[in-house]
Amino acid sequence: MKKAVLVLADGTVFEGRAFGAHGETVGEVVFNTSMMGYQEILTDPSYVGQVVTMAYPEMGNVGANPEDEEAGKPHAVGMVVRMLSEKSSNWRAQETLDVYLKWHGVAGIQGVDTRRLVRHLRMHGAQQGIISSENHSPAALAERARSTPGMEGLDLATGVSTKEPYTFTTPSQDVFGGTPRATPPPRFDVVAYDYGLKRSMLQFLVDEGCRVTVVPAATTAEQVLARKPHGVFLANGPGDPAAVKGADRTVANLLGKVPVFGICLGHQILALALGGRTYKMKFGHRGANQPVKDLTTGKVEITAQNHGFAVDDASLKGKAVVTHINLNDGTVEGLSIPDARAFSVQYHPESSPGPHDARYLFARFAKLMAQ
């Protein structure tokens, strides 16, 4: 198998072997602590411009299948694993992870000491890096990694957003062949801002009786209000929330006029719309085991997460109620503006992959629209 290297901008080198597409890829090197769900992770558009390191040591066991796509293709630009399973063993698998990544032109590196890499990123922060199976000169690769722009200031959401509005009506699926959940007849018209959304979010909205119209990130508040929606949903997405052109002003113009529910990038944009501030975290939260406390009930949820920016607590004083915090580092995980019938979470209630603890939030949005 072809030799490959991963070189970080700070010059640290990790050796391994190429898998997926051969060649070179550059992006922000981050890590995810989920044990499974790599296909949903790779296809989550929030990973645009990022090389994902999987902290769990074996990947690829269940191959790849058509149902686990969160968007039409992988959006992560590279994948780093300790051990790649060459065979896939699952009744849904249609190809191996290796072939799947080859098809989509995504470069991977296997055989990497991912424990060392994760510790390094935790200590020194997420940073630009290059996977290469062509050039093994660490100095040249580190130099190239350093010359690429980091996430701060990058509007990546506008680029991955849909170009045209469309309607979404597919409920969530039970891939295990059980009795499908009865979907209530559509009761609510919801406009969903696509900043780089995951399909499963829309499916859970449909499960709650929503007729969803997905609109481009640049859609104005007037255009949305003209559709007379019962609620507006702000989706997840890649890049720096503060760089998404016009999004804060647009959401500010919607607040108070219609119930709003935001997830991840949507949550960050809601905070910005209120006059709050976001900042880049040292290495972010990515995984399916992040403990979050609901301050209104005292209950702890284990949540799925994928973010590198966060909302500054102090900047929300007098503007919103912080409803959830992360128990690992105390960062803001949820907020609410009761007067405006708006709320948001930094984590992923749709999980995909991850625990289902927080799925009730979709029902909370439906309840808000019903009032």
Ligand SMILES: NC(=O)CC[C@H](N)C(=O)O
């Ligand atoms: N999943 C998301 O929506 C991520 C939001 C934002 N791009 C961040 O990294 O914080």
